[in-house]
Amino acid sequence: xxxxxxxxxxxxxxxxxxxxxxxxxxxxxxxxxxALGFFYYWIVAVSGxxxxxxxxxxTTEAYDSIExxxxxxxxxxxxxxxxxxxxxxxxxxxxxxxxxREFSLDRYRGVHWFTWVTGIxxxxxxxxxxxxxxxxxxxxxxxxxxxxxxxxxxxxxIFGELISRNFMTPESLDxxxxxxxxxxHIVVPLFLLLVLWIHLQRVxxxxxxxxxxxxxxxFLMLLALSLVKPATSHGPADLTTVxxxxxxxxxxxxxxxxxxYWSNGAVWGVMTVLTVLLAxxxxxxxxxxxxxxxxxxxxCNGCTWCAEDCPYTAISMExxxxxxxxxxxxxxxxxxxxxxxxxxxxxxxxxxxxRTGLLSTGIDMPDRPLDALRKSxxxxxxxxxxxNRVIVFGCASGPDIAHLxxxxxxxxxxxxxxxxxxxxxxxALSRGKADGVVLTGCREGACSYRFGLGWTIERIERTRxxxxxxxxxxxxxxxxxxxxxxxxxxAREIDAFASGLEPLQLGHKQTGPPPAPTTAVSLxxxxxxx
Numbered sequence: 154x155x156x157x158x159x160x161x162x163x164x165x166x167x168x169x170x171x172x173x174x175x176x177x178x179x180x181x182x183x184x185x186x187x188a189l190g191f192f193y194y195w196i197v198a199v200s201g202x203x204x205x206x207x208x209x210x211x212t213t214e215a216y217d218s219i220e221x222x223x224x225x226x227x228x229x230x231x232x233x234x235x236x237x238x239x240x241x242x243x244x245x246x247x248x249x250x251x252x253x254r255e256f257s258l259d260r261y262r263g264v265h266w267f268t269w270v271t272g273i274x275x276x277x278x279x280x281x282x283x284x285x286x287x288x289x290x291x292x293x294x295x296x297x298x299x300x301x302x303x304x305x306x307x308x309x310x311i312f313g314e315l316i317s318r319n320f321m322t323p324e325s326l327d328x329x330x331x332x333x334x335x336x337x338h339i340v341v342p343l344f345l346l347l348v349l350w351i352h353l354q355r356v357x358x359x360x361x362x363x364x365x366x367x368x369x370x371x372f373l374m375l376l377a378l379s380l381v382k383p384a385t386s387h388g389p390a391d392l393t394t395v396x397x398x399x400x401x402x403x404x405x406x407x408x409x410x411x412x413x414y415w416s417n418g419a420v421w422g423v424m425t426v427l428t429v430l431l432a433x434x435x436x437x438x439x440x441x442x443x444x445x446x447x448x449x450x451x452x453c454n455g456c457t458w459c460a461e462d463c464p465y466t467a468i469s470m471e472x473x474x475x476x477x478x479x480x481x482x483x484x485x486x487x488x489x490x491x492x493x494x495x496x497x498x499x500x501x502x503x504x505x506x507x508r509t510g511l512l513s514t515g516i517d518m519p520d521r522p523l524d525a526l527r528k529s530x531x532x533x534x535x536x537x538x539x540x541n542r543v544i545v546f547g548c549a550s551g552p553d554i555a556h557l558x559x560x561x562x563x564x565x566x567x568x569x570x571x572x573x574x575x576x577x578x579x580x581a582l583s584r585g586k587a588d589g590v591v592l593t594g595c596r597e598g599a600c601s602y603r604f605g606l607g608w609t610i611e612r613i614e615r616t617r618x619x620x621x622x623x624x625x626x627x628x629x630x631x632x633x634x635x636x637x638x639x640x641x642x643x644a645r646e647i648d649a650f651a652s653g654l655e656p657l658q659l660g661h662k663q664t665g666p667p668p669a670p671t672t673a674v675s676l677x678x679x680x681x682x683x
Contacts, residue, residue, distance in 0.1 A: 161257035166638045169596055178598035180367045186251035188363040189371065191349075193247065196240040196375070198342065200233045205339075208289070210331035212323070215291040216389045223385060235379030241283050242404040243375070248279060256434075258550070258601050263442060264355065264465050264489045266435035271352040273431055278345040283405040285338045289331065294399045296320070296390035301412045308417035323392045355489070357466045358604070444519040445490035448483045450474070452502045453515035455481040458618055459496035462571075464603040465489050468496055468516075483516055493602040494518050494572030498609070501619050503574040505530070521568065526577060533563035534586030541588040541654045543647060544581055546573050550601040551594035552640040559647055563587075570594040571605035575612050575621040582629055589629045589654045591647055596636035606634060629654065 165183065172181045182189060207230055209218040222230035252272065255261055261269040284302065288295050303317035319325050353359045362368070387399060401409065411420050446468075460468040460483060467489035470481040483496075496516050497503060503514040505527040512524040533544050538561040545564045547554040554564035567573060570592055581587045592609065600606035611617030613630060621630075631650045635643050 158257050158259065161253055163638060165254055165257055166596065166636045169599055169636070170638075173596065173598075176367070178596070180364050180370075181598055182367065182371075183250070183254065184598040185360065185363045185367060186247050186254065188360045189367070190244055190247040190251065191361045192363050192368055192371070193240045193243040194342075194346075194349075196372070197237055197244065200237040200240065201338075201342075203233045204230065204237060205335075208335070210335055211328045212291070212326055212331070213389075214328075215289060215331050216386070219290050219292075219386055223383070227383065231383055232376070232379050235382075235384040236375055237286075238384040238402075239375050239378055241286065242402065243371075244279060245283070245404040248276065260601070262435050264467070264491050267355045268352060269435055270432055271348065273428065274348050275345065275352060278341055278348060280405060282338060282341040282345065285334055285341065287402070287405065288334050289338060290386050291331070291390045293387040293390055293396040294401075296392065297396040297399050298406065298409065301409050305412055305417050305420065308421060320392055326392065355465065357464055443492045443521070445487040445492060446485045446494075446496050446516050447519055448485060448516050449513055450477065450482055452513055453479075453482055454502070455479040455483070456501055457481070457483075458499040458501065459483050459516050462495050462499040462604070462608055464493070464495065464605070465491055467491070485516070491602065492518065492520075493569040493605060494521060494567060495569055495602060495605050495608060497523060498571045498574050498612070499619060500574065503619075504576045505574075505580040506576070518568075518572070521572070523574070523577075526565070526567075526573070527580070529565045530577065530581050530586050533565070534581070534584065536561075536563060541651045541656060542586075543589045543591055543651045543654075544587040545591040545593060545647065546570055547592075548594035548601070548605070550637060552635050552637065552643040554593065554640075554643070556640070557644045557647065559644060559651075561651065562647060569600075569602045569605040571602070571609045573609070575619055575625075578613075578630060579622050579625050582625060588656060589631065589650060591631045591633060591650065593633045593635060593639075593643055595634060597634045599636065 169181060169183050172183055176182070178184060204222065207218055207222050207226070209215060219234070222234055224231070255265075255269070284298060287298050300317060300320050303315075303320060306312070307315045307317050319330065353361075363371075387396075390396075401407070408420070408424075411423075415423075455470065455473065457470050460470050467486050469484050469486070471484050473479055473482050475482070485496075497514065497518055500515045503517075503523055505512060505523070512522075512527050514523050517523055530544065533542070536542065540561050543559075543562045545554050545557070545562060546567060547564065548567055548570045551570070554566060557564060573592070578590050581590055592613070594609075595601055595606055597606060597610075608617060610632065612619060613621050613627075613632065615621055615623070621627075631646070633639075633643055633646050635646075
């Protein structure tokens with residue numbers, strides 16, 4: 154399955170790069186899939202309320218009222234119908250792409266299991282709401298969907314009588330059927346909203362509103378589509394004939410051709426297997442997990458920075474328990490910790506300038522401690538080089554920094570580049586370990602750990618604590634957010650960056666044999682977490 158994730162990740166990286174150039178990272182639709190899904194949900198809800206005003210329930214009135222809205226009041230109700238249709242398709246599209254992207258980013262294991270599993274009923278409610286909406290039109294497509302659906306459900310031994318018999322003749326169908334459909338079509342989206350609320354309970358700072366420009370742009374796109382290609386009906390349903398040719402909405406009705414070629418039992422089997430597979434994905438091998446973050450109260454002053462920066466609310470601040478004169482202490486919930494290390498990078502006590510033998514900090518990763526990071530920087534500083542020396546800090550979801558093949562360049566891998574405290578950059582430059590520092594990782598707006606890249610940028614730009622010290626020359630730091638497919642570009646950018654650096658004036662500069670090729674040091678323990 155790892156090959157599938159790599160393939161999807163590569164495809165998303167390429168698509169994100171194109172959309173970044175077109176819209177910029179903040180307006181990139183792939184960075185706002187969940188928010189766009191919510192936005193389209195509200196478009197569906199508002200347009201649905203308007204359509205309900207003019208809709209009549211009845212075996213003939215339903216179709217007639219839809220036709221009135223489509224043709225006689227095309228300028229408003231007709232546009233609203235098209236909005237309702239295309240926004241509903243958009244919800245399915247954003248939902249499907251969002252799920253694939255989360256899968257490619259491996260954001261369905263560990264702490265992510267709850268969000269992933271609660272997303273499965275969201276799928277079900279969306280499709281139920283959409284399919285019942287097609288029934289309400291009561292045209293030939295609705296007739297086909299109704300008969301195929303009821304025959305499919307009749308295969309289950311849970312009904313006393315065949316429900317498909319209600320569509321045997323025109324006399325077998327009455328107005329109460331449409332009243333029930335309207336009720337379902339209203340209640341199901343309300344349940345969907347409840348499930349979405351549950352879905353977001355373990356998501357810190359969920360993004361449910363897209364950027365205003367992106368929202369306006371997609372709204373205008375829907376308006377243009379509604380005017381150019383308005384939604385229309387088939388002919389009226391006629392239970393005395395068979396609907397032979399229909400135009401399917403493949404977003405919602407893609408399953409129905411299978412019912413024409415496969416047995417109902419086979420389709421139920423496929424749907425059951427797919428549902429179970431989706432629900433079981435978070436617990437399927439490989440199951441690897443490193444140790445979660447650990448708080449050292451001897452060095453924790455209760456500043457709250459780690460709790461504020463944690464992307465998954467895995468850290469809470471509680472009353473002090475060790476008697477030290479601070480109001481609170483950080484407490485890590487190991488079940489919510491994703492082992493990203495962002496909290497370590499936010500700790501003010503994470504300074505490498507201490508002269509003690511073992512570097513201890515208020516919060517640290519047992520399998521990837523800051524002491525090992527300092528030793529990696531020291532090791533890089535001892536590397537002989539004739540030209541400028543550069544240390545590259547990169548995350549696991551960014552370019553492959555281990556195979557850059559550049560002279561005088563040392564590479565240090567982190568689970569997330571936000572694990573790097575700004576003081577370590579100061580340490581590398583002020584102690585002569587390097588002439589320049591490069592930070593690289595996920596594409597901007599597409600951080601695998603949601604906020605890690607953003608927090609890093611703000612710390613380097615000195616707008617978020619802990620901030621890069623003012624004495625550090627900003628021109629000696631290059632931030633290259635190129636994503637997993639940007640290794641070649643990264644090598645070119647580093648080469649140009651190193652060539653343009655002025656040597657640091659720190660007294661004696663190391664000399665020695667010709668520059669060694671890139672040295673890669675990884676803080677990721679073998680068999681780390683997913």
